[in-house]
Every structure is written in C-alpha cells, then in structure tokens.
Amino acid sequence: MFxxxxxxxxxxxDQGQAQYIGYRVKILQSSALQLGNISIAWNPISDAPIVxxxxxxxxxxxxxxxxxxxxxxxxxxxxxEMAMLDGTLTAxxxxxxxxxxxxxxxxxxxxxxDPTLKNNEAGLxxxxxxxxxxxxxxxxxxxxxxxxxxxxxxxxxxxxxxxxREIDFRFDNPAGLSPPRDAPARYQWQRAVExxxxxxxxxxxxxxxxxxxxxxxxxxxxxxxxEASRIAIAQTSPLDRASAALKLVQQDVRYIYVGLDGRNLxxxxxxxxxxxxxGDCKGKTALLLALLHELGIDAEAVLxxxxxxxxxxxxxxxxxxxxxxxxxxxHIDGADYWxxxxxxxxxxxxxxxxxxxxxxxxxxxxxxxxxxLAWQPATTxxxxxxxxxxxxxxxxxxxxxxxxxxVRGVGGLQTYMQLSAAxxxxxxxxxxxxxxxxxxxxxxxxxxxxxxGAGASILTISGTRTIDWDDDGSGAKSLALPGGxxxxxxxxxxxxxxxxxxxxxxAPEYTCHVTTVRLPSSTQENQWSSTASFNTRLFGRNYHxxxxxxxxxxxxxxxxxxxxxEIDASTARRDNERIAAFDNSMGWxxxxxxxxxxxxxxxxxVPATYDFDWTASEVPCVSLLxxx
Numbered sequence: 001m002f003x004x005x006x007x008x009x010x011x012x013x014d015q016g017q018a019q020y021i022g023y024r025v026k027i028l029q030s031s032a033l034q035l036g037n038i039s040i041a042w043n044p045i046s047d048a049p050i051v052x053x054x055x056x057x058x059x060x061x062x063x064x065x066x067x068x069x070x071x072x073x074x075x076x077x078x079x080x081e082m083a084m085l086d087g088t089l090t091a092x093x094x095x096x097x098x099x100x101x102x103x104x105x106x107x108x109x110x111x112x113x114d115p116t117l118k119n120n121e122a123g124l125x126x127x128x129x130x131x132x133x134x135x136x137x138x139x140x141x142x143x144x145x146x147x148x149x150x151x152x153x154x155x156x157x158x159x160x161x162x163x164x165r166e167i168d169f170r171f172d173n174p175a176g177l178s179p180p181r182d183a184p185a186r187y188q189w190q191r192a193v194e195x196x197x198x199x200x201x202x203x204x205x206x207x208x209x210x211x212x213x214x215x216x217x218x219x220x221x222x223x224x225x226x227e228a229s230r231i232a233i234a235q236t237s238p239l240d241r242a243s244a245a246l247k248l249v250q251q252d253v254r255y256i257y258v259g260l261d262g263r264n265l266x267x268x269x270x271x272x273x274x275x276x277x278x279g280d281c282k283g284k285t286a287l288l289l290a291l292l293h294e295l296g297i298d299a300e301a302v303l304x305x306x307x308x309x310x311x312x313x314x315x316x317x318x319x320x321x322x323x324x325x326x327x328x329x330x331h332i333d334g335a336d337y338w339x340x341x342x343x344x345x346x347x348x349x350x351x352x353x354x355x356x357x358x359x360x361x362x363x364x365x366x367x368x369x370x371x372x373l374a375w376q377p378a379t380t381x382x383x384x385x386x387x388x389x390x391x392x393x394x395x396x397x398x399x400x401x402x403x404x405x406x407v408r409g410v411g412g413l414q415t416y417m418q419l420s421a422a423x424x425x426x427x428x429x430x431x432x433x434x435x436x437x438x439x440x441x442x443x444x445x446x447x448x449x450x451x452x453g454a455g456a457s458i459l460t461i462s463g464t465r466t467i468d469w470d471d472d473g474s475g476a477k478s479l480a481l482p483g484g485x486x487x488x489x490x491x492x493x494x495x496x497x498x499x500x501x502x503x504x505x506x507a508p509e510y511t512c513h514v515t516t517v518r519l520p521s522s523t524q525e526n527q528w529s530s531t532a533s534f535n536t537r538l539f540g541r542n543y544h545x546x547x548x549x550x551x552x553x554x555x556x557x558x559x560x561x562x563x564x565x566e567i568d569a570s571t572a573r574r575d576n577e578r579i580a581a582f583d584n585s586m587g588w589x590x591x592x593x594x595x596x597x598x599x600x601x602x603x604x605x606v607p608a609t610y611d612f613d614w615t616a617s618e619v620p621c622v623s624l625l626x627x628x
Contacts, residue, residue, distance in 0.1 A: 001025050001026060001027055001028055001029075001032040001035070001131055002025070002026045002132065002133055003020070003023065003025055003131070003132050003133065003134020003135060003136065004023075004024040004025065004026060004103065004134060004135065005023060005026075005134070005135045005136075005137070006022070006023040006025075006135070006136050006137070006593070007020065007021070007022040007023070007136075007137045007139070007546050008020070008021055009126065009137075009138070009139035009140070009141065010122050010123065010125065010141070011140075011141045011142065011143070011194075012140075012141070012142040012143065012146045012148060012595060013127045013142070013146060014115025014119070014144040014146075015047075015111070015113060015123050015241075016109070016111060016112055016114070016136075016144065017047065017109050017111070017112045017113070017123065017372055017477065018109055019109065019110050019111075019112070020107070020108075020496050021105075021106075021107070021109075022052075022105075022106065022107035022108075022205075023104075023105070023108070023392050024057075024103060024104070024105040024106075024598070025103065025104050025105075025134075026098070026102075026103045027099070027100055027102050027104065028101075028102075029100065029451075030100055031467075032100075032438070032581065033098055033099075033100070034054040035098075035104055036094065036095035036098035037093075037094055037095075037244060037296070037428045038054070038071075038089045038092070038093045038094075038095065039091070039092050039094075039099065039111065039225050040087070040090065040104065040108065040126070040138075041088050041090045041091075042088070042089055042110055042111070042112075043088060043089075043112070043264070044089050045113070045114075045115065046111045046112050046113050047109055047111040047113075048089075048106060048111075049091065049109060049110045049111070049211075050107065050109045050478040051066065051091075051107075051108045052068065052107040052108060053068055053105065053107050054093070054095065054104075054105070054106050054467035055093070055104075055105045056098065056100065056102050056103070056104055056105075056358060057105065058101070058102050058575075059522075060104075065095055068551075069093060069095070069096065070468035071091040071092060071093045072088070072092050072093070073089060073091050073092075074090045074092060074261055076613050077399070081593045082084055083484075085193075085364050085586070088390075095306045097622050099308060100318070104398055109201050113607070114265060114595060115455050116208075116211065116264075116266045116322065117207075117265070117268070119194070119284055120196075120197040120207065120612065121148065121195070122124070122192055122194075122196035122197060122198065122317075122318075122319045122321065123194075123195055123196075123319070123321065123613075124192060124193065124319070124321070124494040125138045125140060125169075125172060125192070125193040125195070126191060126193075127171065127191040128191075128363075128538075129171070129176060129177035129179075129190065129191070130176040130177065131174055132175075133173050133291065134172075134173065134537055135170075135171070135173075136170070136172075136174060136318060137168065137169065137170050137171075137173050138168070138169040138170070138193070139166060139167070139168045139424065140166065140193065140195055140217065140261065140272070141165055141166035141167075141605070142165050142166070142371070143165070143605065144165070144524075146197075146558050147165065147606050148180055148192070148195040148197050149195065149196050149197070149199065149491060150167070150193065150317075151193075151194045152193040152194070153189060153191060153192050153193075153294045153318045154423050155177075155190055155191050156169060156191060156192065156193055157436050160173065161308040167193075168396040169193070172270070173268075173426040174191075175509060176483055177190050177415070178396070178495065178497065178498060179189065179236065179497070179498070180499045181493075181494045181498060182492060182504045182505055183421065183458070183499070183502040183503065183504065183505060184310040184311050184312070184496075184502075184503060184565075184566055185309065185312065185505075186311045186411075187342055187400075187502050188313025189312060189406065191613075194316060194317040194319060195320050196317045196318055197248060197313045197372040197470045198318040198319075199318075200318055201318045201361060201368070201369055201370040202367035202368065202369060203318065203367060203627065204318040204320065205363050205364055205367045205368040206267075206363055206364070206365070206366065206367035207538050207568070208303070208320075208363045209300075209301075209364050209365050209367070210365070210454050211265075211266055211284075212285065212289060212301040212326075212363055213284055213365070214269075214603065215266075215268065215269050215270055215282075215286035215289075215382055216270050216271055216287075216289035216290040216293060217269075217273050217290070217617040218290050219272075220293075222270075222271050222274075222290075223268055223271075223274060223293060224271060224274055224287070224290050224294065225294055226509075227248060227274075228245070228291050228294030228295050229294075231244045231245055231248070231291070231295060232295055237335070238295070238296075238297055238332045238333060239332050239333065241295045241297065242297055242332060242337065242339065242349055242439060242479075243348050243349055245288060245292055245295065245339075246288060246339045246340075246348065246349060247345050247348075247529050248291070249284050249287055249288045249291070249341040250284075250341055250343060250344060250345040250347065250365065251315070251345040251390075252277060253273060253274070253277050253278060253279055253283075253287065253341070254277065254278045254283060255278070255279070255280065255284070256278045256279065256280060256448045257280040257281075258348055259469060260462075263567075265282075265320065265354055266282070266329070267282035267283055267285065267286040268283040268286065269286065269325075270286045270290035270313070271281075272285040273286065273287045273557060274287055276447045277444060277585075280342075281325050281326050281327065281341070281617060282326055282340030284342055285301050285326050285327060285341060286301075287341065288328050288339060289301060289328060290340045292328070292330060296388065297332060298330065298331045299328050299329060299330040299331065299339075300327065300328070300329060300362050300364055301327075301328060301362075301363045302327055302328070302333070302356045302361065302362045302363065302568060303323040303325075303326050303327045303360065303361040303363065303412070304319075304323060304324075304325050304327065304339075304353060304355065304359075304360050304361075305322060305323055305325070305328070305357065306324055306325040306326055306353075306355040306357070307324060307355075308355070308356040308357075308358075309313075310322070310357065310358050310359045310513070311358060313358070313359040313370065314359060314370055314372070318438055320453070323361065325339070325342075325355070327339060327342075327353065328340075328341070328362075328557040329362065330349065330601070331532070335351075336351075337349035337350065337351065337515065338351070338352060338353045338354075340353065340354060341394070342411060343435065344413055344416050344417060344451050345351070345422075346413070346416055346450050347413060347455075347458055348452065348455075352373065352457075353373075354409060354410055355410065356508070358372065358373060358375065359371070359372055359373070359375055360373060360514055367623045370396060375508070375510075375565065377510070377561060377562065377563045378508065378509075378561065379617065379618065380408060380510070380617055380618070380619065381406075381408070381511055381512040381559070381561075381619065381621055382407070382408055382409055382411065382509055382510050382511060383405070383406065383407050383408070383411065383511050383512070384404075384405075384406040384512040384513075384514065384614055384619070385403075385405055385406075385482075385483055385511075385513050385514070386402075386403070386404040386405075386406070386425055386514045386515075386609040386614055387402075387403050387404075387481075387482045387483065387511070387513070387515045387516070387609065388401065388402040388515075388516045388609040389401055389465075389467060389515070389516070389518065389606075390402075390517075390518045390519045390520060391517060391519060391520055392518050392519070392520060392552075393466060393520070394520050394521075395469050395520055395523075395577045395591075397475055398464040398465060398466055398467075398570075399465060399466075399467045400462075400463075400464055401462070401464065401465045401466065401518075401532075402460065402461070402462045402609070402610075403460070403461045403462075404458065404459065404460045404461075404609070404614075405457075405458070405459045405460075406454075406457070406458050406614060407456060407457045407458050407459075408416075408454075408456045409454055409455075411457075412450070412457040413457075413605040415457035415459070416450045416457055419457070419459070422429065422448075422537045424446065424447065424448075427446040427448055428443065428445070428446045431443050431446050432459060437468065438550075439465050440463050440464070440465050441463070441464045441465060441466060443461060443463040443464070444462050444463045444464075445460075445461070445462040446459075446460070446461050446462075447459075447460045448460075448580050453615075454616075454617075456615055458615065466498075472540070472590070474593070475544055475586070475593045476589040476590065476591060476592050476593065477590070478588055478589065478590040478591070479588065479589055480514055480586040480587060480588050481515040481517065481556055481586075481587040481589060482515070483513025483514075483515060483558055483587070484531075484545070484556055484586055484587015485558075485584060485585060485586035485587050485589070486543055486545075486560070486582075486583075486584055487584060488579055488582045489538050489541070489579060489582070490537055491570040491576045491578060491579060492504045492567075492575070493541060493572075493576065499561050500569060502569065503566040503569065503570050504539065504566070504568075504569070504572045505565055506539060506541065506562055506567050507565070508562045508565050509560070509561075509562055509564070510525045510559075510560070510561040510562065510621075510622075511559070511560050511561075512557065512558070512559045512560075512621035512622075513556075513557070513558045513559075514555075514557050514558075514609050514614065514621075515556045515558075515587070515609070516553050516554070516556070516557070516608040516609040517553060517554045517609065518552060518553055518589075519553060520552060522550075523591055523593075525549055525552070526591055527593060527594075528549055528554060528589060528590070528591055528600055529589070529592065529593075529599050529600060530547045530549075530554065530556070530587070530588065530589050530590070530599070530600045530601065531585045531586070531587060531588045531602055532585070532602075533545055533546050533547055533602045533604060534583045535623045536583075537563070538578060538579070539563060539564050539567055539572065539575050540563055540564030540565060540566070540567045540571075540581065541560060541563070541564075542559070542560065542561045542562070542563050542622045542623070542624050543559075543560055543561045544557075544558065544586065544622040545559075545571050545599050546558070546602075546604040546606050546620075546623075547599065547601030547602075547604065547606060548600065548601045548604055548605060548606035549600035551614070553608055554589050555606040555608045555609075556587055556589075557606050557607075557620060557621060558621075559621030559622040560586065560622070561621070561622045590600055606620070607620065
C-alpha cells in the first residue's frame with residue numbers, strides 16, 4: 001500500500017484526551033485489502049467514538065461507505081481466557097466491494113478519560129520504525145491550562161514545529177530505523193514523544209498512594225481482621241506472618257483482572273475482594289496490604305513492569321502506562337521482602353521480585369522517586385538438567401536412565417501451574433504416550449514436585465534407553481554426552497551506519513547440565529578419556545566444563561552464566577578475536593581397550609548426579625575464578 005496521508009492528533013482538555021486518526025491509503029496488492037476490516041475499541045466509561053467518514057475513491061468516483069453500511073457494536077472480552085475483564089466495546093465494519101487499486105479514506109475520533117488519573121493526562125506519540133512509504137503527520141494540542149510536560153527523542157526534535165498550544169511533526173517517506181544491533185532496549189527508543197501532566201515520579205507516586213491506602217482500609221467488623229488475628233495466633237515471627245498472609249491471598253483469592261467501571265487503574269477495596277474471592281493484581285495488593293497492616297507489618301504497594309521492558313525508564317517522563325503490575329514490598333526486621341499475590345501459593349516472600357525488574361516506583365503518601373534494583377548475577381541456575389546413564393550392563397545393552405529437570409523462577413512457577421493438578425499416574429501416561437519410541441524404550445516412573453525451600457520445580461523421569469555408542473574400530477567406543485558442548489558465540493558487530501560505541505546486551509541466564517555415566521563393568525578406568533575441560537569468559541558469559549572419573553563413573557558438569565549483561569564495544573572487539581580459539585567440542589567420552597592416551601578431566605572434583613543435592617543454593621556449575 002501507499003500512504004497518501006496519515007494523520008494522528010491528540011488533544012488534551014478538561015474532558016480528557018481526544019485522538020483523531022485520519023488516513024487515505026492506496027491499495028496496491030491484495031494483501032492490503034485487510035484494511036477493509038475496520039475495528040474500533042473503547043472503554044464505555046469514555047465517550048463513544050465518532051466516525052467522521054469512510055470513503056472509497058475509484059476511477060473518479062467517490063463511494064460513501066457509511067451511506068449503506070453501519071458498524072456492529074460488540075462486547076468482546078478478548079483476554080477472557082487469561083481471566084481478564086475490561087468491559088471494552090468494539091465497533092466492527094467490513095467494507096464491502098473493496099478492490100485492489102482503490103483508495104480508502106477513513107477518519108474518526110476516539111476519547112479517553114480515566115477517572116483514576118482525574119486531570120492528569122499522559123501518553124505517547126510514536127512513528128513506527130519501518131512505516132510504509134507515504135506522508136505522515138503527528139500532532140499534540142491542548143486547551144488553555146492543559147499544557148503537558150514534553151520530552152522527545154532527538155530524531156523528533158529535528159522534525160518538530162511549535163505553535164500556540166500545539167506541536168506538530170511531518171514526515172514524507174520516512175526512512176526505516178536501524179537501532180544498534182544487540183544493544184540494550186533503551187537504544188531502541190526512537191521517534192517517540194512523551195507527554196504527561198505529572199511533574200515527576202514523586203508526583204506519580206503521590207497520586208496513586210491514596211488509592212491503595214483507601215482500598216486497604218477495612219471495616220470495623222471486617223472478616224479480614226479475623227483472618228489477620230488467626231494468622232497472628234498461628235505464627236509468631238513477622239516474616240512467618242507475612243508469608244501466611246501472602247499464601248492466603250494467593251490461594252484463597254483467584255486471579256481475575258477487573259477493569260470494569262473505571263477500575264483499570266483503581267484497586268478494588270480489600271473487603272470487596274475478600275468477599276467475592278477474586279481480584280487482579282491491584283485488588284490482591286490492597287487485600288495483602290490490609291492483612292499486613294492488621295499484623296503490624298510495614299509495607300507499601302510498588303508499581304513495576306513485569307515484562308522486563310523497563311530498561312532506561314529513569315530517562316523517561318513519568319507515565320503510568322510504563323507499568324503493568326503492582327505488588328507489595330514489606331519491611332521486616334531490617335530487610336525488604338517482595339510479596340506478589342498473583343503468583344501461585346508456593347511463591348513465598350522473596351528478596352527480589354520474581355519477574356525481571358530493574359526499576360520500581362513505591363507508592364507512598366509523601367511520594368517516592370523511581371528506584372533501581374541493581375542487577376546481580378544469579379547465584380543458582382534458572383535450569384539444571386541432570387542426566388544419569390547406567391551403562392554397567394555393557395555397550396550393547398539398553399541403559400538405565402534417570403533424567404531430572406530443575407527449574408526455578410518464572411519458568412518453575414509456570415511448570416507448577418501446568419503439572420500441580422496432574423496425578424503421578426496421569427504424568428506417567430502422558431510421558432509414555434509421547435516419549436516412548438523416540439529414544440526411550442521404557443518409562444518406568446515419572447515424579448514431579450515443587451520444592452518450596454529451593455523455589456524449584458523438579459521433574460524426574462526414569463526408564464531405559466538405547467545408547468548410541470560410536471564404533472571407533474578395534475573395539476574402541478565413544479559417546480557424546482547430553483548437554484556436554486557449547487556452540488561458539490556469534491561475533492558482536494554492527495553495520496557501519498549504526499552506533500559503534502553502544503554497549504552490547506545479552507539477556508541474563510544461568511543454565512547447568514550435569515551428566516553421569518556409570519561405565520560398563522567390563523572396562524577399566526584407565527581405558528577411558530574425555531574431551532578437554534575448560535573455563536572461559538566471552539561477551540560477559542562464563543563458560544565452564546569439568547570432568548572427573550571416580551568410582552567407575554564419568555562425571556561431567558557444564559555451566560553457562562551471564563555475569564555481565566552489558567559489555568562495552570571495546571570488550572566486544574577483543575572477544576571477537578578470541579572466538580577462533582573457543583572450544584566448541586561436544587562432551588565426548590571415549591573407550592580405548594589399549595588404555596593409551598587415557599585422561600578424564602584436569603584434576604577437578606565433580607559430584608555425580610546422585611551424590612549431591614542439586615537443589616542446593618550453591619552448586620558447582622560455573623567457576624567463580626573465571627574472569628577472562
């Protein structure tokens with residue numbers, strides 16, 4: 001398609017925000033005919049949209065679509081399967097007889113007025129990074145007394161035209177944007193204009209704090225008071241009481257997002273949430289605050305972005321739209337604990353939020369600044385895969401295999417949600433139906449549990465498998481162990497027109513593979529060898545592999561941990577030169593009946609899968625000595 005024109009203009013006034021959208025598009029290919037499916041969504045607490053015109057220009061004729069066609073209005077809960085109710089209304093029109101070669105012209109105005117924000121409007125004007133060819137206009141205007149705070153990216157400052165109570169941006173065939181490859185998310189921030197009535201983050205915090213204070217205030221005869229008294233009798237320490245209150249909210253109040261009646265930003269009262277036994281993050285937070293207050297525990301609501309999209313938030317204007325979640329921070333015995341009432345009841349108070357959060361906004365009466373949660377390398381792996389092969393029966397016999405997956409964090413909680421309702425028999429049936437015939441010959445047992453102390457989902461599968469030993473001739477054998485090798489990292493380079501000095505980013509992760517092979521009983525330890533151990537660091541990632549042969553078993557551990565998510569350009573250039581020397585060998589063990597050149601490991605001590613608690617807080621998956 002070709003954009004003859006596309007206009008987006010926002011106007012701020014006592015009535016809130018009005019957004020005009022107008023466009024005239026020439027349809028060049030059949031794939032663009034989807035433009036004829038027009039859908040307009042709005043919250044009924046605001047005024048209904050106004051459709052000014054919908055026209056088709058064809059061969060010198062002008063066809064008025066609204067003359068013979070009308071919109072169908074639906075109440076659609078698009079995210080009902082995710083337990084979200086927002087009351088959104090949707091108007092739908094399918095333009096008849098739209099053809100390739102037509103020019104479609106549409107103009108409409110939508111309205112937004114959020115009762116929670118009152119007269120504090122905020123939002124964004126954004127031009128996409130790779131728009132279709134054509135002419136674009138973005139505008140922001142305001143009534144007298146409604147001038148917002150403004151901040152725009154450098155590329156918008158060069159295009160801005162300022163008038164009386166308005167700013168305007170015009171682009172003809174805007175070039176595609178190419179932000180620095182592999183740079184942190186804040187470097188993707190381009191062609192954007194922020195506007196807000198909040199003076200700073202303190203003002204935003206101060207605005208929302210009373211909403212949660214009011215919602216957490218309970219009636220004199222509230223059942224919440226009785227629940228708090230019951231917890232106080234059963235638990236003596238403040239942390240145990242906070243844990244019990246959190247579990248009550250997680251377990252006895254189901255999650256449903258409630259954005260009806262203007263409550264998309266306003267929390268429901270704690271008494272109401274407890275009475276109906278369902279609520280969203282706002283309602284659950286208010287209920288949890290009420291319980292903690294009754295228990296004498298100091299706590300406040302905190303706004304966060306749970307998607308991990310908050311990099312560079314400290315460089316932005318205070319917009320409520322940057323947050324998608326609220327939870328509780330409690331202050332107990334000189335330490336801070338994070339409590340999230342929307343998580344499963346196995347998620348206790350924690351030293352950090354479960355979600356990858358960098359910036360948070362506490363909601364306090366006096367107002368709080370945006371606060372940074374400094375990133376730290378993980379002390380325990382996000383995922384550990386344990387693989388035990390019992391090949392003592394011989395090279396040509398099926399081996400007994402025990403495979404265990406230990407998953408922490410969000411992934412572990414997701415597994416809990418998937419598997420906690422299944423019985424052991426059901427799990428066994430599912431894995432037998434889906435895995436046998438692939439590599440498994442038999443699956444004898446499947447066990448799953450969630451270890452709250454370790455904060456981990458633990459899935460163990462036991463059975464028999466055929467082991468594909470490579471025949472190396474003259475009786476020699478070799479086997480590539482599961483999870484034993486690393487692929488070499490990619491070079492960190494950018495196109496010449498991109499910022500060469502921007503840092504390079506890698507999403508934090510910590511994984512570990514532990515494999516133990518009980519060797520065929522007919523062999524001797526001095527007949528076995530392995531590929532090399534190594535311990536190196538490239539692009540901020542620690543690569544580690546260690547071996548040991550002991551008690552008739554080869555033990556291997558291979559770990560990978562991000563220790564520096566951002567590296568500077570000079571470090572990337574240095575590490576690019578080191579890739580050629582990277583050891584990307586698979587984790588091979590080899591049997592040579594002659595016993596010549598046999599060597600396993602470099603003197604390391606490696607625990608087997610079965611003689612170490614791999615759910616412990618400290619596991620030997622990476623070397624702490626690695627620095628280059």
